[in-house]
Amino acid sequence: MGNAPRIGIIGVGVISKVYLETLSARGDVAIVAIADLDMARAAAVAAEVPGARALEVPALLADPDIDVVLNLTIPAAHAEIALAAIAHGKHVYGEKPLAVDLASGKQVMDAATAAGVRLGSAPDTVLGTGTQTARAVIDAGRIGRPIAATATMASPGPESWHPNPDFYFLPGGGPLMDMGPYYISALIHLLGPVTAVVGSASRLRDERVIGSGPRAGVRIPVDVDTHVTGILEHANGALSTLTTSFDSVKSSASPIEIHGEAGSLSVPDPNMFSGEVRFCALGSREWEPVDDLAGYLDAARGIGLLDMLAAETDAEVRASGRLALHTLEVMTAVLESARTGSRVALETTVERPPIVPLGSSFELTEL
Numbered sequence: 001m002g003n004a005p006r007i008g009i010i011g012v013g014v015i016s017k018v019y020l021e022t023l024s025a026r027g028d029v030a031i032v033a034i035a036d037l038d039m040a041r042a043a044a045v046a047a048e049v050p051g052a053r054a055l056e057v058p059a060l061l062a063d064p065d066i067d068v069v070l071n072l073t074i075p076a077a078h079a080e081i082a083l084a085a086i087a088h089g090k091h092v093y094g095e096k097p098l099a100v101d102l103a104s105g106k107q108v109m110d111a112a113t114a115a116g117v118r119l120g121s122a123p124d125t126v127l128g129t130g131t132q133t134a135r136a137v138i139d140a141g142r143i144g145r146p147i148a149a150t151a152t153m154a155s156p157g158p159e160s161w162h163p164n165p166d167f168y169f170l171p172g173g174g175p176l177m178d179m180g181p182y183y184i185s186a187l188i189h190l191l192g193p194v195t196a197v198v199g200s201a202s203r204l205r206d207e208r209v210i211g212s213g214p215r216a217g218v219r220i221p222v223d224v225d226t227h228v229t230g231i232l233e234h235a236n237g238a239l240s241t242l243t244t245s246f247d248s249v250k251s252s253a254s255p256i257e258i259h260g261e262a263g264s265l266s267v268p269d270p271n272m273f274s275g276e277v278r279f280c281a282l283g284s285r286e287w288e289p290v291d292d293l294a295g296y297l298d299a300a301r302g303i304g305l306l307d308m309l310a311a312e313t314d315a316e317v318r319a320s321g322r323l324a325l326h327t328l329e330v331m332t333a334v335l336e337s338a339r340t341g342s343r344v345a346l347e348t349t350v351e352r353p354p355i356v357p358l359g360s361s362f363e364l365t366e367l
């Protein structure tokens with residue numbers, strides 16, 4: 001790339017720290033501006049990043065010297081910020097979910113396509129060796145024809161550790177919209193797109209108590225279901241059973257298991273980049289560890305943005321807006337099915353992103 005892509009970050013809360021570490025460690029991208037609704041926070045973060053200025057959000061969006069907006073705001077703001085950035089001709093990579101409802105997600109995708117800019121979205125954890133190695137095992141035919149997957153995220157919820165957990169319990173939040181993107185993206189990498197879903201949902205409490213930070217002890221309302229289950233019918237015929245819960249005290253369930261006619265696969269936590277993949281062939285009794293076969297090594301959050309900037313064509317972007325939109329539709333359809341009691345056929349689809357060859361690295365090219 002002639003010039004390092006110039007990145008402006010909007011939203012510098014909890015998750016921004018790890019992005020700043022990933023991006024600051026590279027010489028081929030430049031973080032040039034930081035914005036947040038909380039200007040004091042933006043100024044404090046910018047002071048720690050050489051070459052970065054603190055800007056108001058509209059000034060960052062309008063700045064012609066910014067090529068890419070990294071959108072790390074809360075879910076309810078994702079679509080609005082992305083649309084504004086696209087309207088200013090900027091490429092956008094954002095935290096998950098792409099938007100909090102399908103119509104907004106489509107609007108963002110359509111706007112990016114019409115403007116000819118790239119759109120990418122977390123999660124990028126599935127580009128690490130964990131999910132990618134499992135993908136390589138499936139693609140090599142070792143489990144034969146896949147028939148089913150189970151995917152389980154069962155936790156007590158984030159209010160014990162997040163200082164401002166309100167958004168997790170407002171529309172657009174909940175365990176499915178928050179954690180579903182990791183599991184559903186992984187399932188799409190592993191088994192391909194989904195054509196229809198069935199869902200059911202419930203909740204244990206109507207309020208939660210913040211457990212840490214300056215607001216510890218404050219009671220916050222719960223406006224979403226906090227135990228959400230779904231069955232995902234993949235285009236290849238496999239069925240995934242997904243559980244996402246903020247109502248579980250403890251779980252020993254495997255994050256993801258894939259079952260095929262010739263073997264089963266245990267896939268590590270898709271919220272992590274690495275972890276042990278285990279395989280058991282039909283006729284065998286014990287899991288066997290699988291050596292890393294694919295994926296970015298030593299990756300951290302932000303690799304999806306770098307992968308997007310390095311891709312020679314839009315179709316090669318792995319943590320793409322297309323994948324995020326399909327993931328969003330899976331989630332909103334599960335919630336719709338839970339509400340209506342009906343099976344929901346999906347409108348969107350997506351190609352499986354290209355596998356990440358083991359230890360891939362890249363030079364960023366001009367977009």
Ligand SMILES: NC(=O)c1ccc[n+]([C@@H]2O[C@H](COP(=O)([O-])OP(=O)(O)OC[C@H]3O[C@@H](n4cnc5c(N)ncnc54)[C@H](O)[C@@H]3O)[C@@H](O)[C@H]2O)c1
Pocket residue numbers: 010011012013014015016035036037038041057072073074075077095096097164178
């Ligand atoms: N916290 C985590 O562990 C974690 C992990 C992975 C992904 N994420 C995702 O990252 C995103 C941010 O989460 P977080 O935990 O950092 O939240 P946070 O509340 O700690 O930080 C969000 C920041 O965005 C700012 N903001 C909100 N709306 C804005 C707007 N309209 N314009 C400008 N700034 C705005 C807030 O002032 C705040 O500084 C969410 O989408 C979340 O799902 C969080």
